[in-house]
Amino acid sequence: MLRRVRRALADVPAAERPEDVTVPRTYARAGGPAPGAPETVRLFAERVADYRAAVRVIPVADAASAVAAALTARGAERVVVPDGFPADWLAALAPEQTVLRDDPPLPLAALDGADGVLTTVAAAIAETGTFVLDAGTGQGRRALTLVPDYHLCVVRAAQVVLSVPEALALLDPGRPLTFVSGPSATSDIELDRIEGVHGPRTLEVLVVT
Numbered sequence: 001m002l003r004r005v006r007r008a009l010a011d012v013p014a015a016e017r018p019e020d021v022t023v024p025r026t027y028a029r030a031g032g033p034a035p036g037a038p039e040t041v042r043l044f045a046e047r048v049a050d051y052r053a054a055v056r057v058i059p060v061a062d063a064a065s066a067v068a069a070a071l072t073a074r075g076a077e078r079v080v081v082p083d084g085f086p087a088d089w090l091a092a093l094a095p096e097q098t099v100l101r102d103d104p105p106l107p108l109a110a111l112d113g114a115d116g117v118l119t120t121v122a123a124a125i126a127e128t129g130t131f132v133l134d135a136g137t138g139q140g141r142r143a144l145t146l147v148p149d150y151h152l153c154v155v156r157a158a159q160v161v162l163s164v165p166e167a168l169a170l171l172d173p174g175r176p177l178t179f180v181s182g183p184s185a186t187s188d189i190e191l192d193r194i195e196g197v198h199g200p201r202t203l204e205v206l207v208v209t
Helices: 002-008 038-050 058-073 107-112 164-170
Strands: 054-058 078-080 098-100 116-119 123-125 132-133 150-156 178-179 185-186 193-195 202-208
Touching: 038 054, 058 116, 058 150, 058 202, 078 193, 123 164, 123 202, 164 178
Parallel strands: 054 202, 078 098, 078 116, 116 150, 150 202
Antiparallel strands: 123 132, 132 178, 185 193
């Protein structure tokens, strides 16, 4: 492999630096359905479901009841909720459902003992069924969505764009970006899927329109 790399670089002048070469970036950055358009949201939901995640598209008026119902169905009574998560989406929680705030930061044992985590996102990508976290409002630090075994994520339809280039244009490259496509999983040499390797085994997504 290294021989092939050296062969490919044989005619590159010794003084040339990577920044001397203009990289064509003519790939599509727009032109498809608008962010949040019904076909964009539908494609995102289809791709998320392909990753074996539960996904539902609901009107925003039902967001609070849908969040509470999802946690109840999961049996999640102690849920980590980052600062900035919309308070009105927590209004229908049952009395036995306790919100754990991460301020001051919860110790690892507390995260491990939680029944799940509830977050928003920075952006979502329809073509890949991916949502992106940037540790911003309603998302919290990376450990919150890495340790608990259940992640309930609420995505606003307006945050769903068609393609990766469109999403990257919305994101701040200086922030810690995490791209999530389905529950944590990997496959062994026999291609047997194993879930929960380095993150939540169960991912549920609510898209509010």
